[in-house]
Amino acid sequence: MSSYFFVILGAVLVNNVVLVRILGLCPFMGVSKKLETAIGMGAATTFVLTLGSGTSYLIDHYLLVPNDLVYLRTLSFIVVIAAIVQLTELVIHKTSPLLHQVLGIYLPLITTNCAVLGVPLLNVGQRHNLLESLLFGFGSSIGFTLALVLFAGIRERLDGADVPLPFRGTAIAMITAGLMSLAFMGFAGLDRYQ
């Protein structure tokens, strides 16, 4: 039981997709200007990533491995993820047109978010079973949301801060991301405790 807990903890804090593995930086930089959009994007990514890692595991385990087709992994994972993103977009468009409008182009872009492809591939690499895959996907996306929301909060504060002229805009955002990444490195080894 506690091993599942450590899978989630490790995915959220220790091996945070954005800040430690440095995956999925496009939405991290692109959608983090406002807290609301950051939360919306986090929720959408959580849905896609959890569902994506589950289905990817099923496809890998029941279709690719028995047929000796593991070289098709990347291709089939991308297809599955693209379909799930499309599904998410349909659902969000129906349930929350406002969120759909706010997320705009970043929603279809989840398809090419390397975090979303990276997590299923990591799942395969770490030989997770179905539950672990789901938990790892969920934990990673919670970590993604956490990083995104924290970063959006900092960036909203930065808007009112007196930043030196050469550092304004993306430059200070990059520095902030680097500092946050350093801070998250402090969690290293937390999931080793048994």
Add this chain to the structure above:
Amino acid sequence: MLSAIAVMVGIALALGAALGYAAIRFKVEGDPLVENIDAILPQTQCGQCGYPGCRPYAEAIANGEADINQCPPGGEEGIRHLADLLGREFKPLDEEHGVEKPKAFAFIDEQTCIGCTLCIQACPVDAIVGAAKQMHTVIERECTGCELCVAPCPVDCITMEPLPEIVKNWKWKYPVFKIEEAA
């Protein structure tokens, strides 16, 4: 080789079926025509067309209740675009609803303003800042030039100023030829 093709085809078929079902299940009942018409309208929210704003006018056009030549701020060009979109004949602007004027913004003479807030209530886009018994002023870049604030002002301190040509809104002039010279 064959199994690879079979597996990928299988995945594609399954996902395609799921998406096809979802597209029907989560179909959005919206009229894209209204969006397209609304995008052409100038968003001045001036109400000169007889509707409370640009969006209601767009809905009225889409439902066939209103004609396309009722929008003075959109002018001739706007009517042409609407005619293109809807596949109708171009018709000149209906004078009943007003005449086309150059783009302008409201200007409050702050010396005269008594801070009555009447213009703030009239403004459809919240482009006027101020409070009761405090001087008001217009945020130029928010102002759509709808003139709705001019009438309510009890001291007539609001005038419409033509939009000055600055780098941000400058564009190439259309070439003007005199027909005799060209011929």
